[in-house]
Amino acid sequence: MRKISSLEDIIGIEHSKLGFYQELQQHIAKLKETNRKLDERQNEIQVLLNGLTDMMIVIAGDFTILRTNHVFRDFFGSKKDERAYCYQLFAAKNVPCDNCPVITALHTNTTIKTSLIHEINNNFYHFDIIATPLELAGEQAVQIFYRDTTRDKKLQAKYNQAEKMATVGTLAAGVAHEINNPLSAIQGFAEGIHRRLHKIENTIDQELFNDFEEYTKIILKECSRCSAIVRTLLSFSRPQAASLNPLDINKSIQDTLFILKHRLQEKPQINLQLKLAKDLPLITGDEAQLKQVIINLCSNAVDAIETKGDIHITTQKNRRNNRCGIDFTVKDNGYGIIPEIREKLFEPFFTTKPIGKGVGIGLSTCYSIVENHQGEIIVESEAGKGAAFTVFLPENRS
Ligand SMILES: Nc1ncnc2c1ncn2[C@@H]1O[C@H](COP(=O)(O)OP(=O)(O)OP(=O)(O)O)[C@@H](O)[C@H]1O
Ligand SMILES: [Mg+2]
Numbered sequence: 440m441r442k443i444s445s446l447e448d449i450i451g452i453e454h455s456k457l458g459f460y461q462e463l464q465q466h467i468a469k470l471k472e473t474n475r476k477l478d479e480r481q482n483e484i485q486v487l488l489n490g491l492t493d494m495m496i497v498i499a500g501d502f503t504i505l506r507t508n509h510v511f512r513d514f515f516g517s518k519k520d521e522r523a524y525c526y527q528l529f530a531a532k533n534v535p536c537d538n539c540p541v542i543t544a545l546h547t548n549t550t551i552k553t554s555l556i557h558e559i560n561n562n563f564y565h566f567d568i569i570a571t572p573l574e575l576a577g578e579q580a581v582q583i584f585y586r587d588t589t590r591d592k593k594l595q596a597k598y599n600q601a602e603k604m605a606t607v608g609t610l611a612a613g614v615a616h617e618i619n620n621p622l623s624a625i626q627g628f629a630e631g632i633h634r635r636l637h638k639i640e641n642t643i644d645q646e647l648f649n650d651f652e653e654y655t656k657i658i659l660k661e662c663s664r665c666s667a668i669v670r671t672l673l674s675f676s677r678p679q680a681a682s683l684n685p686l687d688i689n690k691s692i693q694d695t696l697f698i699l700k701h702r703l704q705e706k707p708q709i710n711l712q713l714k715l716a717k718d719l720p721l722i723t724g725d726e727a728q729l730k731q732v733i734i735n736l737c738s739n740a741v742d743a744i745e746t747k748g749d750i751h752i753t754t755q756k757n758r759r760n761n762r763c764g765i766d767f768t769v770k771d772n773g774y775g776i777i778p779e780i781r782e783k784l785f786e787p788f789f790t791t792k793p794i795g796k797g798v799g800i801g802l803s804t805c806y807s808i809v810e811n812h813q814g815e816i817i818v819e820s821e822a823g824k825g826a827a828f829t830v831f832l833p834e835n836r837s
Contacts, residue, residue, distance in 0.1 A: 494585040497575060498525050498541050505580055529557045540570035541581045548572050554588070565592045596782075601810070607787045608807075615672040622669065626662040629655050668798060672787075685721040688729070688754055688765055688832070695733040696752075702738060708747040716755045719765050722832045728808045729832075735801035736769040736828050742792065743773025743826060757831060759815065764833040772825035776818070784818065805830070812836075 488495070488508050497506035502524045515528060525541065526532045535542065536555075544551045551570040556563055567586040572579070633655040640648050692715065696703075703709060740750045750771045757766040776784065783789045785806040790799030805828075809816050813833055820826035 491584075494587070495582065496525070496585070497573075497580050497582050499575075500541075500545055500579045500581075502526060502535055502541060504528070505575060505578075529559065531558070540568050540583065544570040544572045544581045545579060563589070565589045603786065607803075611672040611787065615669045618665070619669055622662060622665055626659065626666070629658040629662065633659065668800070672800070682725055682727075683723050683836075684726065686724055686726050686729070687719070687721055688724075688767055689715040689719060691726055691730055692733055692752060692754070692767065695730045695737070698730075699734060699737055699741075702741055706741060706744065706746060709741065709744055710749045712749065712751045714751065714753040716753075716765075719754055719756060720763070720834045722765055722834055723836055724812050724832060725808075729812070732805045732808050732830060733767075733769075735805050736830075739801060739828075740769050740771035740773065740826075742797070743771050743775070745774070748772045748825075759831050762833045763835075764814070764831055766829050766831050768827055768829040770825065770827035775822045775824050776820040776826050777822040781818070781820075785816075 491508055491510060494510040494514060495506075495508040496504055496511055499505050503522050504525055505522075526535050526539075530536050538553070538555070540551045540553055540555070549572070551568070553568050553570075555566050555568055557566065558564075565588045567588050569584045571582050573582050574580070633652070636648070636652055636655065692713070696711075696713075703711060737750070737752070744750070748771060750769065752767070752769055754765060754767045757764060780789075780791065785802050786799075787803040788799040789803075790797035792799075806816060809830055809832070813836055815831045817829045817831070818826065819829070
């Protein structure tokens with residue numbers, strides 16, 4: 440039996456159809472080639488898209504997410520698929536955000552460049568955004584590139600803070616010197632009067648003498664207070680030569696709490712709890728300065744609790760920014776910190792306390808001491824629920 444080798448064999452004598460068949464074959468070949476080129480092109484586009492390090496999303500006019508790239512899926516997890524509303528994902532809202540770049544880009548039909556802060560899973564992210572209107576399958580849409588600048592913004596904030604501290608330091612040093620001279624004179628003369636007072640004790644009315652004695656004592660006490668403030672101010676610009684020694688932070692905390700005993704006695708309903716890790720490494724630091732940090736943080740915690748509350752002091756080994764070290768945390772459940780003042784906490788002279796209660800140099804002092812120790816201070820707080828200040832100190836200085 441003859442073997443059928445091709446379609447032409449089957450068609451046999453139907454020559455009239457052969458021309459059509461050949462044309463069809465050519466079309467199929469062309470289509471295959473076009474498909475191959477399309478696949479190649481699609482792969483190229485995919486490679487380019489995968490190379491993007493910014494998050495890319497295409498959002499429809501009704502705010503549904505139409506297309507995403509791998510950065511989006513890495514960020515939100517692959518389950519947060521397309522067709523969700525952008526405001527649900529980025530802002531956990533049920534309505535579009537204020538200053539929505541999708542609305543502006545569609546409205547003006549221009550590319551919009553802007554920056555936005557989104558709170559995603561309880562973390563704040565800064566994004567630089569470029570939104571370009573486009574048409575996708577006949578539908579009006581906006582392609583948005585999100586560049587995560589959170590880290591840069593944090594570094595910038597730290598740099599600004601350091602700059603500000605340096606400027607304020609120079610200013611504070613000038614003022615402190617100006618105050619120091621008259622203060623020394625007042626203190627000196629008050630001591631002179633106090634020493635000589637007994638010479639007139641029997642020559643004037645006893646009540647008047649007692650008043651004089653009390654007044655000079657008050658002058659001297661207030662002078663010492665001012666001297667302490669001036670000394671702190673001077674430490675901003677000219678940090679006292681730190682005497683660095685290996686030290687046990689747990690012991691420093693225990694010693695400091697001994698000094699703080701009288702402050703704690705003012706509010707007997709405060710429950711102080713210590714949880715100090717036993718396996719802490721020694722850190723290289725200036726004990727006197729670090730005790731000052733502990734005092735300031737604990738005093739603030741005591742102040743933050745109206746009458747009754749808890750203060751937890753904890754220490755633990757930790758690793759931050761590739762450096763081994765220790766964390767010590769002072770956490771209270773006092774009035775907490777409202778978001779509006781978060782940025783200002785470490786500014787010298789920033790205080791929310793009434794005159795006579797706070798000068799506003801506690802936290803700024805802590806900041807410069809911790810900076811000098813190459814450490815970090817992290818604040819966590821919710822208004823009305825309390826605050827936690829964590830100080831990280833590296834084990835070894837670089
Ligand atoms: N644990 C805390 N809870 C709530 N607010 C705090 C806490 N610690 C600091 N603050 C806020 O930060 C501000 C600045 O604190 P800082 O220690 O620098 O100054 P101060 O306590 O007001 O005065 P000073 O420490 O000079 O006596 C405080 O006035 C307070 O508003
Ligand atoms: Mg304070």
